[in-house]
Amino acid sequence: MADNNVGLCIFSSGLQSGFHFDLKEVKLFASEIKEVKIIWELADGKTIKSDKLTEQIKSLSIDKVIIAGDYPGEVKTLFNHAAVKCGIKEENVLLADFSVYAHLNGKSTQMAKMLLMSLIKGYDPETFFVPEEVEVNTATLVIGGGIAGIQASLEIANGGNKVYLLEKTGTIGGHMAMFDKTFPTLDCAACILTPKMVEVGQHQNIEILTYSELIGLSGSAGNYMAKIHKKARRVNLATCIGCGTCTEKCPAKSSSEFDSGTSLRKAIYIPFPQAVPNKYLIDAEHCTYVQSGKCRVCEKVCPVPDCINLDEKDTEIEIEIGNIVVATGFKLFDSTRTSQFGYGKFPNVLTSLELERLINAAGPTGGNITFRTQDKKGNQIFEQGSGEPKSVAIIHCVGSRDENYNKYCSKVCCMYSLKLAHLVKEKLPEAKVFEYYIDMRAFGKGYEEFYQRIKAEGINIIRGRTATVQEKNGHLLLRSEDILNERIIEQEVDMVVLAAGLEPHEDSGKIAELLGLQTTSDGWFSERNFVFDPVGTFTGGITVAGVCQGPKDIPDTVAQASAAAAKVLQSIVKSKISKGVKSLSFSEIQAQIG
Amino acid sequence: MKYRVDANLKTELKKFGSKDWNECYHCGNCTAVCPLTENNFLFPRKSIRQAQMGLKTKLASNLDPWLCYFCGDCSKTCPRNANPGEIMMTLRRYMTSVYDWTGLSKKFYTSKTWEIAFIAVMFIAIIAVFGVFLPPARDIISNASKYIDPVSGGVLINSLVPGLEGHQFVKIIEIGDLSMAGIVAALLISNIFRMFYFTIIRDKSVRVPFYTYFTQAWQLLFNFISQPKFSKCDNKQYWFGHFLLMSGYVIMFTVIVALLPKFQVEEVFPWYNWQRILGYYATFGLLFFIIYSIIGRIRRNEIKFKFSHASDWLFLIMLGLTTVTGILIHFFRIGGLPVATYIIYVIHLAVLVPMILIEVPFSKWSHLAYRPFAVYFSKLKKAAYKLQTQQSELSTAA
Numbered sequence: 005m006a007d008n009n010v011g012l013c014i015f016s017s018g019l020q021s022g023f024h025f026d027l028k029e030v031k032l033f034a035s036e037i038k039e040v041k042i043i044w045e046l047a048d049g050k051t052i053k054s055d056k057l058t059e060q061i062k063s064l065s066i067d068k069v070i071i072a073g074d075y076p077g078e079v080k081t082l083f084n085h086a087a088v089k090c091g092i093k094e095e096n097v098l099l100a101d102f103s104v105y106a107h108l109n110g111k112s113t114q115m116a117k118m119l120l121m122s123l124i125k126g127y128d129p130e131t132f133f134v135p136e137e138v139e140v141n142t143a144t145l146v147i148g149g150g151i152a153g154i155q156a157s158l159e160i161a162n163g164g165n166k167v168y169l170l171e172k173t174g175t176i177g178g179h180m181a182m183f184d185k186t187f188p189t190l191d192c193a194a195c196i197l198t199p200k201m202v203e204v205g206q207h208q209n210i211e212i213l214t215y216s217e218l219i220g221l222s223g224s225a226g227n228y229m230a231k232i233h234k235k236a237r238r239v240n241l242a243t244c245i246g247c248g249t250c251t252e253k254c255p256a257k258s259s260s261e262f263d264s265g266t267s268l269r270k271a272i273y274i275p276f277p278q279a280v281p282n283k284y285l286i287d288a289e290h291c292t293y294v295q296s297g298k299c300r301v302c303e304k305v306c307p308v309p310d311c312i313n314l315d316e317k318d319t320e321i322e323i324e325i326g327n328i329v330v331a332t333g334f335k336l337f338d339s340t341r342t343s344q345f346g347y348g349k350f351p352n353v354l355t356s357l358e359l360e361r362l363i364n365a366a367g368p369t370g371g372n373i374t375f376r377t378q379d380k381k382g383n384q385i386f387e388q389g390s391g392e393p394k395s396v397a398i399i400h401c402v403g404s405r406d407e408n409y410n411k412y413c414s415k416v417c418c419m420y421s422l423k424l425a426h427l428v429k430e431k432l433p434e435a436k437v438f439e440y441y442i443d444m445r446a447f448g449k450g451y452e453e454f455y456q457r458i459k460a461e462g463i464n465i466i467r468g469r470t471a472t473v474q475e476k477n478g479h480l481l482l483r484s485e486d487i488l489n490e491r492i493i494e495q496e497v498d499m500v501v502l503a504a505g506l507e508p509h510e511d512s513g514k515i516a517e518l519l520g521l522q523t524t525s526d527g528w529f530s531e532r533n534f535v536f537d538p539v540g541t542f543t544g545g546i547t548v549a550g551v552c553q554g555p556k557d558i559p560d561t562v563a564q565a566s567a568a569a570a571k572v573l574q575s576i577v578k579s580k581i582s583k584g585v586k587s588l589s590f591s592e593i594q595a596q597i598g
Numbered sequence: 599m600k601y602r603v604d605a606n607l608k609t610e611l612k613k614f615g616s617k618d619w620n621e622c623y624h625c626g627n628c629t630a631v632c633p634l635t636e637n638n639f640l641f642p643r644k645s646i647r648q649a650q651m652g653l654k655t656k657l658a659s660n661l662d663p664w665l666c667y668f669c670g671d672c673s674k675t676c677p678r679n680a681n682p683g684e685i686m687m688t689l690r691r692y693m694t695s696v697y698d699w700t701g702l703s704k705k706f707y708t709s710k711t712w713e714i715a716f717i718a719v720m721f722i723a724i725i726a727v728f729g730v731f732l733p734p735a736r737d738i739i740s741n742a743s744k745y746i747d748p749v750s751g752g753v754l755i756n757s758l759v760p761g762l763e764g765h766q767f768v769k770i771i772e773i774g775d776l777s778m779a780g781i782v783a784a785l786l787i788s789n790i791f792r793m794f795y796f797t798i799i800r801d802k803s804v805r806v807p808f809y810t811y812f813t814q815a816w817q818l819l820f821n822f823i824s825q826p827k828f829s830k831c832d833n834k835q836y837w838f839g840h841f842l843l844m845s846g847y848v849i850m851f852t853v854i855v856a857l858l859p860k861f862q863v864e865e866v867f868p869w870y871n872w873q874r875i876l877g878y879y880a881t882f883g884l885l886f887f888i889i890y891s892i893i894g895r896i897r898r899n900e901i902k903f904k905f906s907h908a909s910d911w912l913f914l915i916m917l918g919l920t921t922v923t924g925i926l927i928h929f930f931r932i933g934g935l936p937v938a939t940y941i942i943y944v945i946h947l948a949v950l951v952p953m954i955l956i957e958v959p960f961s962k963w964s965h966l967a968y969r970p971f972a973v974y975f976s977k978l979k980k981a982a983y984k985l986q987t988q989q990s991e992l993s994t995a996a
Contacts, residue, residue: 344631401625401677405623405677406677407676407677407678407679408677408679442625442626443623468625468626468629468630469625469626469677471626471628471630471631471675472630472631483630483631484626484630485626485629485630485643486626487624487626487643490637490640490644491637491640492629492630492636492637
């Protein structure tokens, strides 16, 4: 082994459609390394004769064979045979599987080169992720106050460590707080979430930073300094008693984010009654005083002196932390993009999240499913008593599994659609409910059973996604192919619900840039290893949890959040942290290997 | 009924155009957006399914590809970018080869060499025939004025071959024309019988009531002339463009085959004469469509132009050459250029004959028969399905 003569095979299977490696560049790179004596280029259907291979290995006195490419294992047998014939041990036939880096935007070729270089020089590429001993700051920053952030914060804080929970909006809770029930158990979402929110709010180790955003990060793994922009809340968190007098008198209105736009809220508001912190805040964009300099009604009616400070300015703070958990979650697919379904054009085409709020007893209609109406000022809202639909259709895969929008499956829509169908049937037992699906993906524990249960409840489940929604005689007309019954169906319904897919949060690009995270081409954060390190990233001390890493349901999100917390706690307890490759440039890696 | 699965069908179909037969995941979007699809004739998805599963017999009994006119709405909205419109186009090519008993259609569609070789042989053969048997007079260059009508100044086109009276020359060409039309018609009619066998007789799921063969017969001519189904597509321009081409082509074909003695005459008619007006209309229709299609296929600006099979290009080139040479004959004749007229006249025939012999029975143009017949057959099947449901309703009621 003294010589380290390497025979390199570059193999492309052609199996992976989104294969973004520049194999030519990799070949050029490898040909310049002096240990590499020969390069075989193989592909699916392009192979080499075993005799010829043996002859070449012998004549060049090669003692190590590396098979690189996507799915290099496909040709390993061929090289194993040749190696054994030439007296090379099977351990020295190595695989460099590039496909694990396939999802890295732009950097995949570089990572492939690094992997190849390490193997040629005799290093295990995993050495870059072996934790090093550094003094790890025990405080952790959790970005995003949804269920993932809440779970991760609690796990870390219960382990006795300080947590800063950063949240962009006025309250923690995230999307889960908006849901009515969870599938497949039909638990009341608020009933299981709010105790956790309260626990976070009262935890002595957790400091909630609501209405705040991350704007900068410096330092290195174990000792980061995060710069945080705190938007002016204009209500003193310490003194506000949450009485609600200000909201009653406030003249300015805007659509409610928490109700997914189905109702209106005031400019001084509390996002929802169970919000944590349960304190008011002022939406500067819609506040009459901030916008025009006149009003100050809230200040006048507030019973607590100096509680409301309408001229409060945004501030910036800096915090020192050792680890960061990224849990920025998702945004719902914008259904106006799928114009064929008429969302935004026909008032009674709803998104799933809108229906979720309608069904919720604490929602704008007190749990009644009603038609969309207009208030006096022309705002589109839902109110009690504006008529109930006699038939509801749910269209699956809106914006998901579609090359024109998002290619991926959003994973949760089938199940939440079934749940919504059940809830509609529960609220309106006389109503007909239709589901139009492509494939029913009931993938988890108890999920298939849930699907069968909903089917038995008399919901019309039709295979064949609706192609168009049109308005006819005040009803909505859906045209679809009923694939299993071989016919075209035109169904008139009163309400259409679009099972919109999930997309990365609009800030995830900014966060990725600030933290140096890789994202997939769809914008989800890349984990370090899809199978064995689903929460780690290529940046040391930074973990990901929840939907920001890829679409997933609540149980999976919670599990991943706990896993991320475990990784954080491990680094704190052992005072060891891996630097990751982000801190090393490619030339540094080259220098390290020699 | 049992159906055999042919695992190689997809590989075979790839030669006819569409490359990817696995993209479709059967969401039903294409069938539902299509304004032409109806119960019992669900396309394109069902045809894609049959192709994916290798159901050759079922595919052969399927009329759906001929009921699609490729507006591209399905491809525009397909969530898999599977291009169902192009798949239907590919299936039409495949169907043409299935109906054709000579096997030449398959050869021409799947091998450029075969197609080009056939055209080349025919081209040379026709030039040779004219060169050997119908050579122009020796003094055509030195004594050009002898071959020009002194009154109109036009070339006496039928009198360029020595030893033949004008009407004799036309007779020879007419015999050639009619025998070509005869061969083409015989091939096409025999293939239509095969189509009938595959789609109606062999499809045991339908029993067509006998009287419908007569009651629905009007569909044939009606659909041949006006393509009413095509006009139901959302984009009406396509129907109009096709109508221009179709009417131009039908007029030209009728004039050169059935009315040749009236069309190819020595006299140069004034511009407002019916022969000239018909000729100009047909030329305009052909030229418009050719230019539009060539630009479209180069720019790939519309769904139906995104993918071009070799046969699409060859067809456009042949038709383009035929039209251009036809126009040149006209101008050379009026301009009084006997040599140029005769050379271009021979080239015109040498391009036209192989084009008709390939395109009409074996290739793209066979749809002039298959489409109206498919509509006719679909009406027969529809009547049969209607009767079946009535009978089953009766039996359940009883």
